[in-house]
Amino acid sequence: MNDFFAQIYRQNELYDIWAKQNRMKPSTVAVLYLLDQFETCTQGWISKIYLLPKQTIHTVVQELEQAGYLEKVSVSGRKEKPLRLTESGKRYTADKLGGLYRAEERAAAAMGAEQFAMMVEMTRKFTDSFEKEIRNGAE
Numbered sequence: 001m002n003d004f005f006a007q008i009y010r011q012n013e014l015y016d017i018w019a020k021q022n023r024m025k026p027s028t029v030a031v032l033y034l035l036d037q038f039e040t041c042t043q044g045w046i047s048k049i050y051l052l053p054k055q056t057i058h059t060v061v062q063e064l065e066q067a068g069y070l071e072k073v074s075v076s077g078r079k080e081k082p083l084r085l086t087e088s089g090k091r092y093t094a095d096k097l098g099g100l101y102r103a104e105e106r107a108a109a110a111m112g113a114e115q116f117a118m119m120v121e122m123t124r125k126f127t128d129s130f131e132k133e134i135r136n137g138a139e
Contacts, residue, residue, distance in 0.1 A: 004126075015029065015030075015100075018099075018103070022096070022099065022100075024096065025060070027050075027052055027056050027057065027059075028060050028063070028064070029096075029097070029100070030046065030050045030052065030060075031046055031057065031060045031061065031064065032064075032069075032085075032089075032092075032093045032096065033097060034046055034049065034050075035070060035083060035085050035089070036090075036093045036094075036097060039084060039085075040073060040082040040083060040084045041082060041083060042080045042081070042082055042083065043057045043058060043061055043080065043083065044080055046083075061083060064089065068086060068088050068089070069085060069086060069088055069089030069092050069093075070083050070084065070085050070086060070089050071083070071084060
């Protein structure tokens with residue numbers, strides 16, 4: 001089990017290294033990455049996914065909003081407004097994260113499509129089983 005989690009932590013570290021090599025804050029990369037993948041998400045959800053303090057995400061959101069790269073979407077009855085990239089933000093993200101996406105795709109291709117798909121499926125199965133354990137009150 002230790003090796004499994006060591007690989008996850010190693011992957012997280014590689015994203016941080018990439019961010020620094022590209023003169024970006026890892027938290028900025030995290031926000032742009034999620035907004036690019038999911039179109040809209042809240043600051044709270046981003047904070048939860050990346051285990052980053054809400055204040056850190058709030059600061060990044062303010063910076064990106066002031067630069068015109070993201071906007072808050074008004075949804076009636078919602079306390080927390082979803083965020084989304086503006087058209088300018090989509091271009092900025094494609095430019096900034098394009099190299100990261102290409103690196104991910106080359107790494108996946110180096111494994112081969114079948115092995116990559118198996119890795120995703122096995123990780124999904126583990127996560128589903130682990131979720132059942134946790135939600136059923138594991139000790």
